[in-house]
Amino acid sequence: MTSLPGDSDSGGSTAEPRPVVCARCGATSEDPPLTWTFSVENGTRQYICDACARANLRAIEGRLDSAWW
C-alpha cells in the first residue's frame, strides 16, 4: 500500500464556493455580491439580487405610502 502524495489535497477542500440564488428571480452568482441583500426567514438565508432588492424597496415604500393614505 503506497499513499499517493497530493491525493488528500485534491478534492478534499471544504472551502468550496457556494453559488447563491436570488429568492425572487432565481438569478445565480458564484459569490454573493456586496449589492445583494440577504434576509433570514425561518432560519434559512435568502439572497436577493440588487434588482429585486430595489423592486422590493419600492414595493415596501408603496405599501407604506398606501398605508399612510
Ligand SMILES: [Zn+2]
Ligand atoms: Zn433577483
